[in-house]
Every structure is written in C-alpha cells, then in structure tokens.
Amino acid sequence: MSNKKIDQNRLCDRYKTEKIAFTKVFLGSYLNFLLACSCILIAVNSYAYGLMSQKFIESIIVLTILILVKIFILHNSLGYILGLILLWCIDLKNIEAAYWIFPEYSGLHIAAGVHVFCHVHLELIYNPIHGYATIAINMVLWVSGAIFSGLISSSPPIDMIFAFIAFVCSKIFWYKYKLIKDYEEIERKLMLEDYQSNICKIINAVPEGIVVINEDCKVIMKNFTYEKLLQGLDIEELNLIEKYSNDQKDFEENLCKNIRLFINTDRDSTKFGVLIVNDDYLDCTGTKVKWGSENAVVLTFREITNIVKLENQVTQASKTLKILRGVSHELKTPMNMAINQNLELLHNNKDISGDLKKSFNKNISILRYILSLIRDMIDYSYLKSNNLGLSFAWVKIPDLIEESIFILQDIYLNSSFELNLPSQIFNVYTDKNRLRQGLLSLISTSLGLSKNPQVKITVTNESDGIRLIISFNSYKNFLMNSHDTIDFIHKTLKLKISKKLMHKICTNEVCINKSQNDTINFTLLFDLIEFHESKEQYFMEIPEEGDILLPLTTCSGIRDMSNFVDILIVDDIEINIEILRKMLENLESHCNCCRKHRKYSIHTANSGRAALDMILYQQRLKSAYRIVIMDCLMPGMDGWETSLEINKMFSKGDIKYLPYIIAYSAFDSKEDLEKCIVSGMCCHISKPCLIEELCQAVNDWITRF
Template sequence: MRSEWWNEFFNQSYERLRVSFTMIICLQMISIIAQSIIFSVQLALSPANIEQILIALLAKTCLHLIKSTSIVSKKVGLYFTIEAINISLKVCSNNHRAYFLVNLSESTAITMYFQTSIFQNAWPNILIAVKHLALWYGHDLKIISSNELITVSEMAIFTLALVFCFETQKRNCIHKLNCSKLLQQEALHQFSEIFRVFPDGLIIFNTNFETKFQNETSVKILGDNKENLHLILSEIKIKDSGNLISDLIKEQLFNKEFISNEGFRNDNIKLLGTTEIHNFVYQWTIKHVRWEHEDCCMAILKDVTNIFALERSAAENKGKAAVMRSVSHELRTPVNGITLMVDKLLTKIPERYHKKLSHIKICANLLKFQISDIIDYTKLTSGNFIINSSKCQIKKHLQECLDYIKVQALYKGVEILSKIDELIPDECIIDGYRLQKAVMNLLNNAIKYTSKGTIELCAIHTGKGIHVSVKDTGIGIPEPRLGQIFEMLNGDSKSGLCGLGLYVTKTILKNMGSTIKVASTFGKGSIFSFDLDIFEPLREETEESDIPDENLSLNDIPNLNYRTLISRPAQILIVDDNDFNRMSLASILKSEGIAFLEAINGEDAIKAVLKCDKMGIYLKCIIMDCNMPVTDGWEASRRIKNKYTQGIIKNFPAIIGYTAYSSKDDIQKCYDSGMISYMLKPTARDDFLLIISKYI
C-alpha cells in the first residue's frame, strides 16, 4: 500500500482514538454521578476514579494538541501518548489492585490497536508487541498470579482475541481504503482521458497560476508553456471590454472576498467573455474546483467561431431582408398609382387609346409580379411566408396570365396556346394570387427563352385537383443544369434577379403541398408542370352580418353594387404621405361622388378626426397608409381609438390599413392598432371601391 494511503488510514485511526477517549470520559463521568447517587459521594470520588478520569483527560488533551501538526509529529506524539497512558495505568494498578484487570485490558487494547496503526512496516509493530508482552510477563503476570484474578491461559486467550479482532478490523479498513483509492485512481484516469480529448479547451491551475492539468485542445490554443501561464493569460484580452483574462480571473475567482478558511465560497460558473486567438474566437468560462487538495480554477475555452459567423450571416441576411422589404414597399407605391390612374383613364378617354393603356396596365401588372417575388423572397428568408386560401376563380386567373404575356409573344412572333379544362370548377378554395404568380413566373421564363414556335398553358381537372403545365419550344435546358435552375440567383444572365422567379415558384408550390417538375430536351424546348389539390366552397346560405370580419379577403366580401353609395351621405379621410397615391384615390372617389378629406401623415389625421368630431361631421371610413413620417398609420390608429375609448370623440370611424407591407407581423400590427381591415398596394379600382363599400 502506498504511504499516502497508509497516512489516511492512520488519520482515521487517530480520529477513532480521540472519539474513544471522549466516550471514556463521558462514561466515567456518568459512572461517578451514578455512584454518588446510589452509594455515596465519597465512594464516587475515590482516588482510583479520580486517577482514571485524569488519565483520560490528559490523553484527550495531548491528542487535541497534536491534531493540527504534521503527520510525522502526530505519529511521534501518538506513540508517546500511548506509552504515557500505559505507564499511568500500570501505576494506578499497583496502587489500586481492584482495578488491575480493567487497567490491564485497557492498556492491552490501546497498545495492540492504536500503537500498531502508527507504522506501515511489520518490524516496528513486532517490536511493539514484543515490548508489550515483556512488560506483561515481567510485571503484570506476577500480580495476576498473586491475586488469582485470572489465569494465564485466560489472559493469553483474551490477548489473542484482541489481536485477532483488531487485526481483522484493520485489514478490512485497509482493504476498503485500498479499493476506494483504486476506484478513485481509475475514475481520475477515465476523467483525465475524457478531458484530454474534450473538444473544448480545458486548463486547471491554482491560485499561483501553476498548471495542474491541460488537455490537448488547450495546448493547441495556448501552447504547452506551463511555467508561463500567467504571462500568457496576461496578453489575452476580452473582445468587447478589453480586460485581461488574468485580471478577470483574479478579480472574480481568486479575490480574497471569495475565499474563506474552508475554501471558495462562490462555486457559480462565471462567463468572462470572448477573445480572439490565432483568428479564432473563443468563449471563456471559469469555475472553482478542488484539484490535488488545492483550490484551483478550471478555465474552459469554447470555440465559437462558427457561431459568430452564423450570427453575423444572420444579421447580414436580416439587413438584406429589411432593405428588400423597404425597396419593395417603395416600388409598390408608384405601381399602385399607375394602376389606379390607368383604370381611371380607361373610363374617360376614347376607345382607340384603350389598347395602349392596356399595354401600360399589363406592364404595371408584370412589374407587380416581380415586386411580389421580392416580397415573397423576403418572407421566405424571415419565416413569415403564409398561404392565404380563399374562394377564387382559377380559370379566370389562368386566362389573365395568358393575357399578360400576349403582347410580348406577339412582338416576338411566338404563338400562345391555351388548354384550360372546362371541368375545372368556377370557384375553388385556393390561394389564387400565389397560383397566378407561379404560373406567371413559368410563362415569363418560357417567353424569355423562346424566340419562335409556341408556348402552351395547359390546365386539366384530375378529379381531386388540377394538373398545370407550361410547355415551350425554346432553347431547352442542358441536362447538367436541370438540378440548378431552381437555385437562388443562378444562371448565365447578368440580371441580378436571375433565378429568383423559379426559386420563389418552387417554394410557393412546396408551401401549397405541390412539387414542380421539369422535363427538357436541349435545343427543342421544356415542360414545367405541377399538381394541386383544390376544394370547392360549400354552397350554404349565410346571414350577412353588419360587423366586419377582420379575416375577410377581397374575394370574401359580398358582391355589392358600390355605385348605389352615391346617394348616401358618407365621409372618407385619405391619409397618405405620397401625393400621387392621394391624388389617385381622390380621383376614384370623385368619380363615384363620394366626399372625402385628405391628410399627409398620422398627426394631421388625428387633428382632422378631432376637428370633424367637434364640428359634428362623423367620418365613416379612414384609408390609412401605415408607413408615414411624423406619426405612422399604426400609431395614429392607436391614438384615435384611445381618444374614442376615453370619450374625447363621439364617433370612431372604420380604419382600413392601406399598405405595401404584407407580412404576417405587419398585418397583425394593423389589427392590434385598431384597424378593422387592410388593403395591399397596389389595389385595383374595383377592389378598392368594393372594400370601402362595406363601411360607408
């Protein structure tokens, strides 16, 4: 057995001896008290009792004095303390023969158990046993024989029994200690192996920055310079604060405020921050540990370079998405104005100009689809993309797609063919706008790469859905590129949006539960196709409620004849910071004989509402743009609603959001601010009149 293991066994024996003498003193005190009660105080305080309790007290005092000394001093002190106890017990036996047998038993037990626990080697213990037997035969045997207290054989049996019991107990203790130490060593070896190959850097050092353990990862990071660890840590700085790692460890872990006589008071894991070492970013974490009977610091270095790169990439993508969202919003505003003005002109100018205006409207609608692709891409990257299924006329949507590309096809000399199955229901539950966008992207792709021949749009009713295909006789796609055409921004074109349409189309169809397929022969043409499940709406009569439903889309609103509103007194407030948008909406309302007011921002809108309410003019509806300077539409709606709740105004007009933002969060903001509905820019003239007719 190793010497340090024996020292631990000795310490255990030493503590047992201290406890034994404490118990002896307590028992002697109880015996004296009992004798004084049962017999007499004089008998209880007899010289023999006093001598025995004094011997026990002196032994206890000596053991307490040498408790905190070194292991060698403790062993020497214990040896001479036991010798003094033996001598004292023998002297007491000579003076008081009645206690001889008890004292002899105590002396034998103490010597054979505790004194032989001092030395690890067998020879010192043999000498101690020989010495004790010599004293026993030379001194104790004469007293035993003269007083006939006990026979020699009985005393020998008693001694052998003590030796056997003590030796058995000692061997059991040593065996258990040996097993526990072996298990500790095995566990330490296993943990060391685990720590050695641990993916994070791990280093353990004491309060003097002396390295106790260092795994392979930390060696790669900090080097294998154990003697100069403090110097190395003194050169590493936290990225954000510039504080030195060594100073932070001293301040947060090795500071005297955190250390007591029993060790560290604070065992919490502490995060120091991140540092950059050899172009890698590491996160530093420290914790107090006990290592080799010392208070130490365990520092963990976690490589967060990839995490930082992902966070930076996510931030960049978020910034790009915000820019694209803002740009698409600004693009929708003029497109909205163009669409509304063309619709107005078509009702005013001679018929010979209708064809050119129709071309302008087609270009505006094509631009609207391109802008929608950008918006949908922004939603896809931010996780806000949703499918809005409602009643729609699929055949009408598909025919509009063909009308949009007819001008380009006619100019290029490409024939447009249409095969739309009459078995397709007139009305279906599906996201019609997204379906139209997917088909438009496929048709635009076909017209782009087809210079002669035909482009065919085919829609067939399959029983439970529709099968849509776009076939062209263009240049075709090489087989190696078939797997790349749906990737983002892929292609030979120098256009920055190359590949966006097909990528968005693929994602839209995936969210609608479909998969786009492509078959192509290079030099002969391509076929893009997909299948969609459709559902016919239930034919049930429902009572029309006067309370508007926030979830209604334009297609859900009953087909009212808005022209009957001319004779009804109604007031509308148009709030938009874009002069062109206000002018376009005003022109539509004027043509229908609907009175209105205008405001250029949310603050002016609030003032207009307050002024009208004070004059007794009850506004029926507010068309509220959302993104405006000074006060935006959301805040203005919230404040108007609060004024109505507080009783400042008597009438609360129906506020309809008029915005180019179409994300789920932006639409929810409309409802949260007090708006009861919303319209997305650009909005066609008929759709605009249809939705406001619900509220005026």
C-alpha cells in the first residue's frame, strides 16, 4: 500500500464511530442474555413462591427495567454513555460481592472483575485519556474496597505494593498496545476504502463499460458506462453475433455460457466476441480476478460501432477499387495495343503524309490522355484508402512539361502555349508517372475553360526549391468572373485528384490564386534536392529487395552478356507479349535516350509454370535468362509466386544465375509494390509503359554489372 497517512481527525472519528457501534452491539447481546436470565428467574419464582409473591413481582420489575434500558441504549444518542455507566455499576456490584457479600470467594470475584474490565470495559472506550483514567479509577476502587473491608491493612507489605504497581503498569501497557493495533486496523480500513473509492471513480471515468460478475453471472459491481451501454438489459440476455475464435463450429451465442466455459479453463483473460445492444456494436473481453473470497470475472464492453461502420466502408471501397482495377486493366490492354500500333506505323512508314502523321500523333495523344485519366481514377481510390504506391527517381521537369504539352495540344485545338525555362536543367526526385498525370490534369483544367486557351508555364529556381507556375486567363472567354472560376475549379474532381497527387509526391500543396491582369495561377513548389548532372544516376523504381543477392560475374558456360542479352517475357495475354517484344526489338530506333542499346534475344511464356520450366531448360543448356519481365496477375501461378519460386531455385542451386525480375503490371498500389519486394522482384513498371521507361528498367540491370 501507499505510504500516504490518514488524517488524524478522520482516524479518531472513525475509531469513535466503530467503538460506539460495537458498544451497542455488545451491550445489546449482554442485555439479551440478562433478559433471558430474568425470564427464567420469573418462571422459577412463580413456581416456587407463587404468582403474586414479592419475589415474582421483583423479577417482573427487573425484566421491565432491562427492557427499558435496552431500548434506551440501542435507540438513543446517549445510549453509549448509559452503557458505560451500566458497566461501572456491574463493576461496583462485583466489588461489593467480592468484599462484603461473599468474602470467602473474593479471589474469584477479583479475577472475574479484572477479566471483565480488561476485555470488555476497555474494548468499549474510544478516548485514550478516558481509558487510562478508567484503569486508575478501577484500581483505586478495588484497593479501597479491600482496605475498607479489612482484607488488607492500611500498611501493606512492600511485595504487595510492588505487585500492585506491576499489575497497573501491565494494564496500561496492554491498553497502549491495544490502542496502537486498533488504530493501525482502522487506518488500514480507511486506506482500503480510499483505494476502493478511487478505483470506482477511475472505473466510472473510463469510456468502456466494466462489470464484475461471479461464477453464477451475478453482478457484483458495475460502472456508469456499462449501465449506459446495456440500458437495463440483464447480462443473461446478451448474445454474441461474432466470436473471436478460429473454430466457429462450437459457436455458442449466449454470453453467460461462454463466461462459465471460460471460468473452467486455465486462461487468465479472453476475448469473447461482438454483440449488438440497441443497434450498437459492443466488443466484449473478460479477465479472471479474485473478488474477496470468490472467483469473479471482469467484463469490459467497448463500443465499436464506428469501427464496424469504417470496416464496412473500407470493405465496400476495396470492392469498388477491385472493380475499378479490373475495368482499368481491361481498358489499358487494348489502349496499350492501339498506342503501340500507331507508333509502329509512324516509325516503320517513312513515306506517310503530314496530315496522316498528325492524325496518328493525335490518336496517340488522346489515348495517352485517356490512360492518364484512368490512372487518376485508380490513384484517387488508392489515396482514399491510403494505399498509393510511389516510385521515386530523378526527373527532368522540362521534359515532362514538353511531353504534356505535346499530348494536350493535339486534343485542345486552337490552344497556345508559352514555356519559360531558365538555362539551367532542373531535376527533381519524384514519381515520374504521377507527376506527368498531375501536369496533364492541371494544364488540361486551364485549357478546358475556353475556346481559345492561352497557357503560360514558367519554371524558376528559388532558394527554397523549384517553383512551377501554370498561368491562364481563359475565364475571360467563360461565363464567370475570376472568383467564380476559381470556386468552380476547386470543385472539380480532376483538380482534387491532382492536388492530392501533387501533395503526395512533393509534400507541397498546389496553390490557386489570381494575380494581376486577372490571371489565374496554379503554383507548385518542389523541394530542392542536390543533383549532379555530370554523374548520371538511375534509381530502382521500388526499394532494394533486401537479402536477395545478384551475382556480379557471369557463371562458367553461360553465354557472354557482351554480345546479347536473353530476356524472358511472362504474360498470359498474347497482345501484351507482342507489344513488349516489339518495344524491345525497336529500342535502338524508337527510344529517345542517349544510351547504347544492347541486342536482345527475346523468349516468351504465357504462365508462371511455363516460365519456371523455361528457366530450368536454359540452365540445362548452360545458358540463362538475364532479365525476366513478369506480369503480376496471371491465372494459376501468378507473377509474385513465380518470382518467389525463381529465388528459391537459385537458393537451392537449381539455377546458377538469378535473373533480374522486372514487375510489369497495371496494379501499382502500395500493397502491390510491397508484394513485389517481398517476392524478390527488382523493379516495377506500370502497364502500359512508355518505351523510355522500359529502356530505363532494362538498362538499370546493365548498370549493375
């Protein structure tokens, strides 16, 4: 217990209260005994002397007096004092009997008087001064009676005086020890009551409903929250709707039956499950305790209605996201095919007319813009569920701006662009695909407010970062003033998605304001990160995979990588395989990067199992696939499972070379990227991808060797 001391006045008051209560109980019992003796005496006197005899009448008077005394003692505030007076009378009567009535039995009376005095009289006194005075007065009365009765002389021997003093001292020391023990007991009781009171206050303050029940499910103690949650329902009426147990076969609905089963187990605590009370969901847990001398269980009821609603919302959002992902995957595949077919026609037919070339470029721009909108919708769902996965790399802002303008100028006719760039090349560390989406959304928002839009894009280098400003005055040709236009822009879903994306990839908000000449500006600040252009840097699309080791030298007997590189494409859709094959075959002629492209020997597999067989077959030929481009979502063994199996084969020594596995999938949420890392994939590119992105992923492997 705590060392905190109880207030002395409170201690004395409690001691007084308990002594008064004990006195009434003791004297009440003693008077009951005397009443019983009086009744027996009345019966004896009536039999021996007759009903109207003096003895019989005296017995009746004594009985009446005892009844009145008992009533007065038990039901009057002065009963305590009257009780002490009664004890003094008994003590004096004992002295009289010892010295004058039955002097031959004086020793017996003295022993009885001392016993009654020590173990009864002093038990009823609450004031220590009164106690010590009582000891002194009692001793004086007994000694005076002995002298007056002639039992002892007025000049007793020294041995008797010494024995008398020793007897008085022993009484005083006994009484002092008794007081200390009594006060310690009272203090312990008060401290225990304080602890219980504080515990009750704490229990009533907690937001959970708490109730203590015994083995028979009877309530011992409960707090206010429990009463509020249960609203008068008996605990026997509560039934579970869901149990926290893997074994649902033995599901028992009734809560009390589950509690009784729990009491008979060797567990100290458990989670019973979820129950519904007045349309509220409650989570119920229990803990075994010892409550006094009996076994008990502390039940805790926690309201989880909001959590259940949130889980339902998340479940519904997950279902919606799953549908969106599936639909987007089905849309992206034919659009990716159309983009690549248009690119093939542009690059392979040098003699096509200028108008036809413009038509092809316009088709490609429209398809890419639609792909960006599809990605916006999927990313918006990722953002709402906090499941957006990002792939950071060094990005040149001017290149992305020019690419966005190239896409949008074929869609928005009669649009004009002014691009102001400083002489220095700007690079930011961000997610390239998401930044492209954001720029397309911001620029297209400004273009969509006029028939003849004019957009000015400015990039400046400042002390706190790189500032991008997209300015337009399209509202002059729109049926709103500048303030209404800004309000309208804020309400558009496309801008909401763009703002969330931009904040995610560069941690700064997109600001919308009106400047001079009624020009509306989109402003975004990129934090400045040091970048050395002289030392070109390439970063993996996702973080390192951890303990997976890539060999830094070729194995003996394996084809020299300086000639050409064996690449395995794994996808269950033939169109995707053909698109990737053509993109890899045409890297040298179609890619705009400055890298020296290698020669690639391309192999294909339409399932994860077929890919494993081909990798083992290459090993038997003492060759190996250096790169595997793996679709993640495939029937049977998916891409993640296939990647795990490839890494296991390398760990067991079944293959001598661990290929560089590139995840190629339309699914790029945070969970998807984490699954890629765990399964041993080395990087991720989104489906569909640009030829430059595919080139970077492939060459990222080459830079490692």
